[in-house]
Amino acid sequence: MIIAIDGPAASGKGTIGKQLAAHYGLRHLDTGLLYRAVAKQVLDTGRPPDDAEAAIAAAKSLDPARFDEAALKAPAIGEAASVVSAIPEVRAALINFQREFAATPPGAVLDGRDIGTIICPRADVKIFVTASPEARAARRGKEYRAAGQSIDDATVLADIRRRDERDTGRAIAPLQQAPDAHLLDTTDMDISTAIRAAVDIVEATRAGRGRG
Numbered sequence: 001m002i003i004a005i006d007g008p009a010a011s012g013k014g015t016i017g018k019q020l021a022a023h024y025g026l027r028h029l030d031t032g033l034l035y036r037a038v039a040k041q042v043l044d045t046g047r048p049p050d051d052a053e054a055a056i057a058a059a060k061s062l063d064p065a066r067f068d069e070a071a072l073k074a075p076a077i078g079e080a081a082s083v084v085s086a087i088p089e090v091r092a093a094l095i096n097f098q099r100e101f102a103a104t105p106p107g108a109v110l111d112g113r114d115i116g117t118i119i120c121p122r123a124d125v126k127i128f129v130t131a132s133p134e135a136r137a138a139r140r141g142k143e144y145r146a147a148g149q150s151i152d153d154a155t156v157l158a159d160i161r162r163r164d165e166r167d168t169g170r171a172i173a174p175l176q177q178a179p180d181a182h183l184l185d186t187t188d189m190d191i192s193t194a195i196r197a198a199v200d201i202v203e204a205t206r207a208g209r210g211r212g
Contacts, residue, residue, distance in 0.1 A: 001026065001107040002117035002122075007129035008175060009078065010136035012186045012194050017111035019195045020202065020211075024109075029101050031112035032081065034094050035157065036064055036072040039080035049080035052087050059093035060086075063095070075144060075151060075159065075184065082163045085113075086105060086170040113167055116178035125205045126181035127198060133160050135187045190211050 003020055014030050021028035039049050041058035044184040049055065072076070084090050092112075098119045102108045110119065116126035131139075137157035144151045167175040177183065182201045186194045 001124045001206075002120050003107075003109040003125045003127070004123035004178075004181075005109065005111035005127045005129060005198075006113055006116050006121045006177070006181065007111075008113075008131075008167065009160055010134065010140040011131045012139075012189075012191065013111040013127075013129040014080060015110045015191055016127075016144065016184075016195055016198045017109045019107040020198055023199060024202070025103070026106060027104070027108040029098065029108060029110045031094075031098055031110055033067055033069065033117065034059075034064070034097070035073055035081040035085040035090070035105065036077050036092060037064070037067055038094075039084045040072060040077050042084065043077070043080055049083035050087075052089065055084045055087050056089045056093060059090045062094075062097075070147070072141075074148070075149065075156075079163070082166050086166060086172070088172045091172055113175040114173035116181050117176060118173045121178070126178050126204050127184050127201055128177040128181040129184045129186060129194075129198075131185060131187040133157060133164065136160050174184050 001024065005013045005017045017030065018028050038055055038058045042049055042051060042054045045054060047054040098110060102110055102120050116123055134157065137153055137160045141151060141153045141156040184194065184197055185199065
């Protein structure tokens with residue numbers, strides 16, 4: 001079984017993806033980490049994130065086994081990741097890796113921004129997770145502060161809005177809900193409620209009843 005989860009930053013898709021993978025005994029891939037790793041590698045060489053040559057080289061040499069997830073979750077890396085992800089050649093370099101991961105038995109849960117539309121258009125279940133920009137900014141700000149990073153909610157909200165605009169407006173694989181994806185708005189949900197709702201969607205889809 002392949003479950004595709006898409007949505008904007010801090011919507012809860014990553015946590016939901018991990019929990020669904022554990023619930024169904026599937027592997028999980030946070031595809032956003034791939035783009036964050038590309039961005040970090042580019043920044044580490046002193047190049048700007050829109051340096052296409054450096055970003056393409058980084059994408060072709062990624063080793064997910066060496067990812068430092070904590071370092072990749074830094075605010076500056078997230079902003080840079082949104083920039084490198086708009087480079088067509090970077091996306092092309094990472095497509096095969098993601099598709100092979102999804103196709104390996106017994107299946108997988110992948111979360112990102114183009115899973116249900118580009119990476120796994122024939123996924124068994126598609127969920128589009130969203131929330132208001134304000135709710136997402138509050139969540140992300142809380143995460144940063146818990147990690148010891150000093151950042152205010154207004155700055156995080158501005159970053160969220162910039163990323164939303166860039167992700168939905170890019171020419172290649174823009175963030176959008178697949179026509180056959182189930183919408184899950186987590187604005188007023190705690191994480192346990194959101195996970196239960198996601199499981200309900202999967203179960204309804206597997207039973208052939210569908211759910212909007």
